[in-house]
Amino acid sequence: MFYIFCPYCGEHREEEEFHPKGQAHISRPADPEATSDEEWGDYLFFRDNPRGVHHELWVHAVGCRKFFNITRHTVSYEILEVYKMGEQPSITAEHYAAQQGAASADKERNASQAKHQEGVRA
Amino acid sequence: MQRYSGFGLVKHALSHHENWERQWRNPTPKKAYDVIIVGGGGHGLATAYYLAKEFGVTNVAVIEKGWLGGGNTARNTTIVRSNYLWDESAALYEHAMKLWEGLSQDINYNVMFSQRGVLNVGHTLQDMRDIQRRVNANRLNGIDGEVLDAKGVQELVPIMDCSKNARYPVMGASWQPRAGVARHDAVAWGYARAADALGVDLLQNTEVTGFKIRDGQVYGVHTNRGDIEAKTVGCVTAGNSGVMAKMAGIKLPLESHPLQALVSEPIKPVLDTVVMSNHVHGYISQSDKGDLVIGAGIDGYNGYGQRGSYPTVEHTLQAIVEMFPIFSRVRMNRQWGGIVDTCPDACPILSKTKVKGLYFNCGWGTGGFKATPGSGHVFAASLAKGEMHPIAKPFSIDRFNTGALIDEHGAAGVAH
Ligand SMILES: Cc1cc2nc3c(=O)[nH]c(=O)nc-3n(C[C@H](O)[C@H](O)[C@H](O)COP(=O)(O)OP(=O)(O)OC[C@H]3O[C@@H](n4cnc5c(N)ncnc54)[C@H](O)[C@@H]3O)c2cc1C
Ligand SMILES: [Zn+2]
Numbered sequence: 001m002f003y004i005f006c007p008y009c010g011e012h013r014e015e016e017e018f019h020p021k022g023q024a025h026i027s028r029p030a031d032p033e034a035t036s037d038e039e040w041g042d043y044l045f046f047r048d049n050p051r052g053v054h055h056e057l058w059v060h061a062v063g064c065r066k067f068f069n070i071t072r073h074t075v076s077y078e079i080l081e082v083y084k085m086g087e088q089p090s091i092t093a094e095h096y097a098a099q100q101g102a103a104s105a106d107k108e109r110n111a112s113q114a115k116h117q118e119g120v121r122a
Numbered sequence: 123m124q125r126y127s128g129f130g131l132v133k134h135a136l137s138h139h140e141n142w143e144r145q146w147r148n149p150t151p152k153k154a155y156d157v158i159i160v161g162g163g164g165h166g167l168a169t170a171y172y173l174a175k176e177f178g179v180t181n182v183a184v185i186e187k188g189w190l191g192g193g194n195t196a197r198n199t200t201i202v203r204s205n206y207l208w209d210e211s212a213a214l215y216e217h218a219m220k221l222w223e224g225l226s227q228d229i230n231y232n233v234m235f236s237q238r239g240v241l242n243v244g245h246t247l248q249d250m251r252d253i254q255r256r257v258n259a260n261r262l263n264g265i266d267g268e269v270l271d272a273k274g275v276q277e278l279v280p281i282m283d284c285s286k287n288a289r290y291p292v293m294g295a296s297w298q299p300r301a302g303v304a305r306h307d308a309v310a311w312g313y314a315r316a317a318d319a320l321g322v323d324l325l326q327n328t329e330v331t332g333f334k335i336r337d338g339q340v341y342g343v344h345t346n347r348g349d350i351e352a353k354t355v356g357c358v359t360a361g362n363s364g365v366m367a368k369m370a371g372i373k374l375p376l377e378s379h380p381l382q383a384l385v386s387e388p389i390k391p392v393l394d395t396v397v398m399s400n401h402v403h404g405y406i407s408q409s410d411k412g413d414l415v416i417g418a419g420i421d422g423y424n425g426y427g428q429r430g431s432y433p434t435v436e437h438t439l440q441a442i443v444e445m446f447p448i449f450s451r452v453r454m455n456r457q458w459g460g461i462v463d464t465c466p467d468a469c470p471i472l473s474k475t476k477v478k479g480l481y482f483n484c485g486w487g488t489g490g491f492k493a494t495p496g497s498g499h500v501f502a503a504s505l506a507k508g509e510m511h512p513i514a515k516p517f518s519i520d521r522f523n524t525g526a527l528i529d530e531h532g533a534a535g536v537a538h
Contacts, residue, residue, distance in 0.1 A: 001432050016433050020423035022377070041523030045375040045466045049364030051426045074378075075426045 002077070004058070007084045008066045021057040023047045024069045051075060053093040123319035126230055145311060146318035151325050154351035155183045157505055158343060159358060160330045160366065162186025164195040164306070164491065165483055166358035167313035167324075168498020169505070171229070174320035176499070177506035182322045183352070184314075185345060187329035191310025194360050195491065197428075197460035199383050199405065199417040201396055202492040203240045203301030205260045205267050206533045210516040211469055212263040217513055218496025219265075219300060225495055231312030233304050234410070238395045240301035241275060243445070245290040245401040252532055253296045260298075268297045281392055281448050289444055290402050303396060303407055303415075309494055333370045333480065340370070340480040356481045356505050361426065361461025363484035372475050374484065375522045376463045379420040381488050382430025384438075384457040386449075388412030397445065404441030414452060416442055420462060420488060430459040462487045467527040472501055472514040481505060482519070 002015035029035040029043055048054070054074050059067045071080045071089045073096075080091045124130070124143040134142060157173060159166045162184045173179040186192075202222055204215035226233050244250045253269055260267040271294045276284040284292045314324055325347070332344040333355065342351035359366050367374040388411050398405035405417045418438035421431045435457060443450045465471060465485035470493070472483050483501045486493065500511040510518065521527055 015431070022424075037525070038523050041375075041525075042373070045522040046373050047375065047377055049374070049377050049424060051362075051365050051378075054424055056423065072423070074424050077425060077427055 002079065004070070004079065005082050006060045006063055006066075007068050007082050008064045009060065013060070013063060017060060017062045019059050019061045021059055021067070024055040024057040050093065053080065053091065053096045055089050123230075123315065126232075145315040146324055149323045149325070151183065151328065151345070151347055151350050152323065154342070155323070156181040156352060157354045157356065158182070158350060158352040159184045159356045160343065161193070161358035161360065161362075162190045162310075162314070162324060162326065163193045163358065163360060164191065164309050164313065164494040165360075165486070165497045165501070166356070167191075167310055167317060168494050169356055169358060169483070169501045170322045170324075170498075171313045171317040171320070172499045172502035173506060174317055174322055177502055179502075179506050180321040182317075183325055183350065184317070184322060185325050185328050185330055185343065185350070187327070189326055190314050190324065191307060194460040194462060194486075195310050195494075196306050197383065197458055198306055198491045199407070199415050200303045200306050200491060201240060201301070201398070201405065201407065201417075202235070202304055203298050204265055204492070205240075205242070205256060205296060205298045205301070206530055207256050207259050208528050208530065209263060210528050211530050211533070212260065212265060213513050214470075214496055214500070214517070215493055216263065216265050216496075217500065218493045221495035221499060222304065223300075225304075225309075225312075229312045229316040231308060231315060233308045233312055235302065235304040236410075237300050237302040238407075239278075239297060239299045240396040240398065241270075241278065241295040241297055243275065243295045243397060243399040243401070244293050245399065246293070249401055250293050253294065256533060257296050266298055266300050268299075270295045270297050278395060279393065279397060282397065282445055283447055292445075301396065303409075304491075306491060309491075313498070330366070331369075333477070335370065335477055335480075338476070339478040353479050354481075354505055354508075355479060356483060356501060358483045358501070360484060360486065360490070361463050363463050363482065367475075367482065370475070370477055370480055372477065372480075372482075374471065374482065374519065375466055376471075376485055377424055378426055378461050378463055379423070380425045380427065380430050380459040381420045381462045382418045382434060382457060382459040384416050384418070384435065384454050385409070386414040386416070386452045387455050389414070389452060392448070399441065399445060402441040402444050404438050404445065406442055406446070413455065414449065416454075420464065426461055428459050428461060430457070464488065466522065468530040468533075469528045470497070470517055471519055472497070472504070472510065472517040473519045474510065475519065 071091045170184045204219040206212045244253045257267040272284045275295045329346045330343045334342040361378045393408040396407040418434045464487040471485040500514040503511040
């Protein structure tokens with residue numbers, strides 16, 4: 001069960017008050033007349049479907065009814081950030097990978113240190 | 123292959139069933155095959171079987187990252203029907219239905235296909251109009267179907283609340299008598315065993331991590347057990363298809379969502395058919411073991427975690443108890459999720475791609491189990507001939523750019 005912070009209401013509310021609306025930051029073709037079938041199809045139907053960090057649009061359906069964005073991990077489901085319409089995410093897939101990399105490098109270092117210390121003790 | 127029969131059962135009883143042959147080999151990967159199938163679910167295994175049996179292509183590997191059938195194949199609620207609205211999908215699902223009807227004999231494996239009929243219940247006038255339209259379309263396509271009124275539904279399912287007092291009164295239903303359920307594990311295992319007997323290599327615990335592509339032509343895959351080559355690769359990876367496509371530099375119009383199901387404790391036989399309702403959003407049948415098999419809706423957000431959300435469980439059980447007050451005190455035993463690859467028009471993708479030799483069979487979303495034999499058969503034909511089978515042709519990826527969608531949301535959107 002998600003506990004989602006609505007950036008407009010300024011509080012955490014239960015998942016059931018919200019609706020997910022799919023991928024965020026999709027902009028309508030600026031010049032429809034000049035848009036090819038291929039581009040229309042891409043705009044209408046093709047979505048990122050990442051296993052990992054995903055930027056998505058949500059609506060606080062039975063609250064303030066405003067739309068906003070969430071950056072969420074699609075495997076752990078962890079909500080990494082919430083931001084208003086018109087704003088850009090601060091956490092992206094690259095950024096997240098770098099962070100995780102640093103964290104696991106830390107862990108490895110700790111682990112090897114632990115092994116090292118164990119060795120000393122023996 | 124050791125044939126299964128009643129006589130065999132008796133014979134093996136004499137040695138306490140300790141001498142049954144293994145159902146399939148556990149081969150080491152060869153360097154190269156004629157065809158590689160990525161994904162050892164029902165659809166991938168069926169494809170391999172028909173390649174070997176019908177099209178004489180036996181130098182085939184099925185590469186599965188986990189165990190055979192461990193994806194959606196063994197996680198679904200096993201409903202099989204073919205009453206889809208449009209000609210294209212009706213042809214595909216009815217092709218599968220005909221194969222289901224002889225499947226246990228064909229692969230010498232009891233898949234427990236039980237044609238106990240499926241009811242798609244209507245609760246509003248519009249539901250009933252849609253049902254009438256769909257049943258008429260089905261009949262024009264030679265698919266069995268009847269429109270029942272509330273009384274007819276009540277006669278078939280005495281324990282269902284068909285009274286006027288229900289919150290969403292039952293007004294009628296479509297009824298497909300040839301529809302039913304099958305045992306999902308047996309479908310995967312049966313195809314696996316039959317394919318293996320024809321020489322197909324089933325490589326389990328082998329994950330495809332990339333495609334080998336040169337000058338726009340695929341020539342193999344990278345796996346955690348080394349590279350394996352083939353000039354024809356069929357990717358049949360359901361919920362993981364978006365990730366696979368990205369490895370090949372292809373876009374697919376898919377979104378992966380968790381879909382969950384639950385089963386109750388076993389109870390005495392009370393329900394001898396399958397009841398589905400789009401309107402209250404639940405579907406139910408009773409397995410031969412006696413447990414109620416209940417399906418839920420998808421979680422609305424994208425997800426790859428094979429579990430479902432609690433609110434969805436709650437909504438589903440509300441719907442079931444609404445239709446079947448008698449079940450209000452039955453306890454649920456297990457709950458699980460699978461990752462379904464939903465497509466914008468609720469129809470699958472069976473298609474070539476811009477990479478020569480690389481084919482995708484995916485987008486079955488919430489309802490592909492019923493299509494397993496048909497999907498495998500037409501996909502095998504397409505891989506063998508290098509030309510999409512006529513039944514598969516309308517399901518090309520191109521339709522999302524040409525606009526030739528096959529909108530099955532009415533027959534498939536909620537119902538599985
Ligand atoms: C809860 C639930 C209920 C459902 N109910 C019904 C129903 O009642 N009726 C119906 O018709 N359909 C139903 N479905 C849908 C149905 O289960 C699927 O459409 C169908 O089983 C898909 O089969 P498949 O063989 O394509 O996929 P899967 O069985 O998911 O097989 C895909 C395989 O690919 C493997 N794979 C993925 N990536 C890789 C990789 N990189 N390398 C190697 N292997 C890989 C996976 O491990 C998996 O085993 C339901 C689904 C769910 C989740
Ligand atoms: Zn709000």
